[in-house]
Amino acid sequence: AQSVAQPEDQVNVAEGNPLTVKCTYSVSGNPYLFWYVQYPNRGLQFLLKYITGDNLVKGSYGFEAEFNKSQTSFHLKKPSALVSDSALYFCAVRDRGSGNTGKLIFGQGTTLQVKP
Amino acid sequence: DVKVTQSSRYLVKRTGEKVFLECVQDMDHENMFWYRQDPGLGLRLIYFSYDVKMKEKGDIPEGYSVSREKKERFSLILESASTNQTSMYLCASRTGTLDEQYFGPGTRLTVT
Numbered sequence: 001a002q003s004v005a006q007p008e009d010q011v012n013v014a015e016g017n018p019l020t021v022k023c024t025y026s027v028s029g030n031p032y033l034f035w036y037v038q039y040p041n042r043g044l045q046f047l048l049k050y051i052t053g054d055n056l057v058k059g060s061y062g063f064e065a066e067f068n069k070s071q072t073s074f075h076l077k078k079p080s081a082l083v084s085d086s087a088l089y090f091c092a093v094r095d096r097g098s099g100n101t102g103k104l105i106f107g108q109g110t111t112l113q114v115k116p
Numbered sequence: 117d118v119k120v121t122q123s124s125r126y127l128v129k130r131t132g133e134k135v136f137l138e139c140v141q142d143m144d145h146e147n148m149f150w151y152r153q154d155p156g157l158g159l160r161l162i163y164f165s166y167d168v169k170m171k172e173k174g175d176i177p178e179g180y181s182v183s184r185e186k187k188e189r190f191s192l193i194l195e196s197a198s199t200n201q202t203s204m205y206l207c208a209s210r211t212g213t214l215d216e217q218y219f220g221p222g223t224r225l226t227v228t
Contacts, residue, residue: 041125043219044208090158102213103161106159108156
């Protein structure tokens with residue numbers, strides 16, 4: 001079965017420090033991977049995706065993610081955290097067996113708390 | 117910018133009521149989705165529509181139905197609301213299967 005895991009419920013980091021939000025996946029074949037962010041009382045916003053090509057993907061708001069096939073990971077990173085980055089982050093993988101749906105399987109989410 | 121709007125931000129309904137949640141997107145997207153979001157469970161797909169009048173069940177369709185009579189509008193219907201349907205409901209749309217989904221702001225539904 002295809003799945004996504006976000007092993008940390010919460011990540012705490014000081015403003016200005018680098019941040020990492022972890023994601024691992026289990027899929028058959030090549031994965032299509034996504035990161036979304038949800039600010040309080042808002043819907044999800046797309047950050048970045050990996051479909052093919054360069055393993056380092058750059059996205060919105062200075063975020064990037066590194067696809068690592070051998071470790072089946074797609075960790076989200078940012079060199080210098082901002083307080084305004086505090087939010088709920090979701091990793092997702094496209095379900096390759098879902099036909100027309102191409103539905104996404106979401107992780108359970110990781111709350112990022114950036115302290116001043 | 118793509119805009120996905122949902123009819124209500126907050127909704128309180130009684131057990132047994134029929135509930136309609138409306139979603140409208142303005143980018144002519146083919147695909148639309150309804151999810152529910154619960155703490156610790158992430159997002160779970162309720163229903164998906166890949167064209168007008170076309171729909172597919174997601175992972176948790178029980179107790180829900182959908183309607184898509186026009187391309188821009190996708191409605192989620194709770195035929196007889198129950199307390200275990202208290203949740204945040206998110207609508208999304210996208211163009212193709214490799215494209216990102218655009219989400220609405222969500223409807224927080226409370227069933228008492």
